[in-house]
Amino acid sequence: MKQIFVICLAFAGGVFLAVQAALNSHLGLLLKKPLLATVAQSASGLIFSLLLVALAAKELPAVQTVRQVPAYLWFMGGLFSVLGVSLYYFAIPRLGLSTMISLGLSGQLVFAIMAGHYGWLNVATEPLTLKRLLGIVFMLAGILLIKLK
Template sequence: MNQTTFSVLAIIGGVFLAAQGALNSTLSVLLKNPLLASVIAFLTSTIFAIIFVLLSTKSLPNASDLKQIPIYLWFSGGLFSVLGISLYYYTIPKLGISTMISFGLFGQLTFSIIAGHFGWLNLPLEPVTFKRILGFFVMMFGIILINVK
């Protein structure tokens, strides 16, 4: 696949994340519990992921491959997911979806620029450049415009 295809897929992924946030925040309000909505979302996500793995995977990792995975990788992503998603479900009904997503995007952009620059979490190095800083500030200006009432 080429860069354009990956970019389109990333955009579609963003649409799916915003839509699931909207749907599951409504579930959170109706259940009166964002953590319960997260449990339901992750449970159904697990079911769908298992189905997709069964349909698309030719072979599963063997025991020696599994032993080489650091312990923290088995739970840290899930912990951050449930915290982040639950915060989405909690704040979307209070802030509105565009405000919440734009603030969430601010957090993602800020962390990704810093983490990419330093190669944190085994990420490829992406040095901070003038163009990246300019892009960051243009995005921040857009977020401010989205949120000005």
């Protein structure tokens, strides 16, 4: 039962990201500056994250723990987030929400399978299998079906 709950949370997370992308893409169109929508998303995300930490965290990490974290880990996730989010906001008005989300998810899945196979970025290794390759092929075929009119 616990696994089903986590699966439902993961699905809801995907829905939330699609809603966020659509809303902020519209904001970027209205402002005529997709990067300003990225700034708004990042700033409001910071505020909501701090609020959740204040409400949910029982204790903060010890200073020694914080010092042991490599410096790049504090910033590189934010860099890739800004780049990815900005690309979404730029592409959604030009491609449509379903196409952009489909292509974005495909990029995520292809990279995740490669990273898992080779153990990139300190992720657990997962072997590349025929089933995984077929999953990618079927997903790409699904994107073509979504895109074709």
